[in-house]
Amino acid sequence: MPVDLPKAQVEEIEALSAIYGDDLTVVDVTKRKYEIKITNGDETSKRKICLEVTLPEDYPKTSPPQYQIHAMWLSDDERRDIENSLADIFIENIGDSILFMWIEKIREFLQTSTNNTASVGASSINLETEESNGAQNDTPHNNEDETVQDNTDSSLAKEVDNLEIEYEYTKYKAEDKTKVEEELKCPEILHGEFIHDRKSFFQAHCAPVNSVKEVDLVMDKLLENRKIAAATHNMQAYRICQEGKKNDLWYQDCKDDGEIHAGNRMLHLMEILEVRNVLVVVTRWYGGIHLGPDRFKHINNCTRDILDLGGYIKNKAEKKGPKSGKKSKKDS
Numbered sequence: 001m002p003v004d005l006p007k008a009q010v011e012e013i014e015a016l017s018a019i020y021g022d023d024l025t026v027v028d029v030t031k032r033k034y035e036i037k038i039t040n041g042d043e044t045s046k047r048k049i050c051l052e053v054t055l056p057e058d059y060p061k062t063s064p065p066q067y068q069i070h071a072m073w074l075s076d077d078e079r080r081d082i083e084n085s086l087a088d089i090f091i092e093n094i095g096d097s098i099l100f101m102w103i104e105k106i107r108e109f110l111q112t113s114t115n116n117t118a119s120v121g122a123s124s125i126n127l128e129t130e131e132s133n134g135a136q137n138d139t140p141h142n143n144e145d146e147t148v149q150d151n152t153d154s155s156l157a158k159e160v161d162n163l164e165i166e167y168e169y170t171k172y173k174a175e176d177k178t179k180v181e182e183e184l185k186c187p188e189i190l191h192g193e194f195i196h197d198r199k200s201f202f203q204a205h206c207a208p209v210n211s212v213k214e215v216d217l218v219m220d221k222l223l224e225n226r227k228i229a230a231a232t233h234n235m236q237a238y239r240i241c242q243e244g245k246k247n248d249l250w251y252q253d254c255k256d257d258g259e260i261h262a263g264n265r266m267l268h269l270m271e272i273l274e275v276r277n278v279l280v281v282v283t284r285w286y287g288g289i290h291l292g293p294d295r296f297k298h299i300n301n302c303t304r305d306i307l308d309l310g311g312y313i314k315n316k317a318e319k320k321g322p323k324s325g326k327k328s329k330k331d332s
Contacts, residue, residue, distance in 0.1 A: 005032065009055055012097040019100070027052070036103055040110035047073065047113065049106055053099065060097045062196040064090040067102075080224075082109055087227035091285060094199065186217040192306040195298050199287020202298045204306035209238055209279045212251065218279055232286035233259040235299065237266035238279040259284065265296055266303045273304070275312040 009032065016024050020036060027033040032055040039048050050070035056063040069082060082105075089101050192204040205228075207218045215238050223229045237254035252271075254263030266280060282302045284295070291298070307313050 006057070006059075008060055008097060012060075012099060016099060016103075020103070032056075036099075038103055038106050038110065040107060040113075047071075047110055049074075049110060051103065051106060053102075061095060063194065065099065065102075069106075078109075078113070082106060084226040085109070087225070088230075091201075091227055091230075094201070094287070184213060184217060186221045187214055189218060189221060190306065190310050192302060192309060195302060197291060197294060197298060198289040200289065200291060200295070200298075201285040201287070202302050203283045204302035205281045205283070206306045206310050206312070207279050208277055209240060210242075210277055211240065215279050219281070222281060228283050231283045233257045233262070233284045234281055235259055235262040235266060235284070236279065236281045237263050237270055237303075239267070239270050239276055241276040259295070259299075262296065262299050265300060269300055269303055270307070273307060273313050275307055278307065278310070278312050280306060 013024075013034065016036070023037045025035040025037075027035050034053050034055075036051045036053070037048060038051060048071070052068045052070060053065040054067070055065050059065055064087075067086070069079060071079075074082075085105050086102050089098050089105060093101065187207040187209060189205055189207045192206075195202040205222060207214075209215050209218065215236075219234075219236070222234070228234065234257050235255065236257070238252060240251040242249040242251070252267060254267040256263040262282070266282065270278075270280065280303050282299050284299070304313075
């Protein structure tokens, strides 16, 4: 173990090596990259997850580990659930070593997933048994049974006709819904780096938008992430420009989400930078210590950085940067 690694990281990796043995592999010690093979504890189970982590220099003090989950069998929903769980652990344990908690949370998921699969398998076996027993009792014994059977067949035929009509209607509605969803596909969302100050964390997100409906789609998508949905504030501002033959038509708005004046400051900065057709959301997780005016500085920095990262700031707007900074400072 290199001596230049932070002491907390050295101690954590040594502890994990003692606990997990050969399941923990050092991929690249200079880059602080490690790999952990995780199972549900059942040697016969084929379901495994490989967690690859890279430890930033400021982990665990401020930044979480960067990670990748390797498991081809995971569905998108399952992968999203795991990612949300890991994010929750980080937010709840900022400043603490969390790799052990991450590993055991994934193992817990594997155990639950295996149990659910086993339950489904048992239900299928019971269903097959019931169908087999039912088939043995289907033979009619007399004419009265045959009459009852004829009436039943007639009723079943009507039910089948009704089901076919209902199926065609449902199929039509499903196709119509799919077409609408394709037309209103959520724009791609760009996520910025974290800013950390006295136990509070700030992160910006932005997406290209050309209508208010797309703004709603982006917000709905962001709030699917439990970490973002559970944040103290999700401040937003957007500017949409529809070009006309004579004059451009602008739509713009902002929301504070409880952080008074934050949305207006974001929108004002976006006006100064002359950006268009973009939504910016700044998420804040409050750590229990009041930041005073510094919080607006972080919100503005997050807004500017994500717009720069997304390529929305023009050269002309870049020159106005220092001037807008002075104005912002005066306002605060």
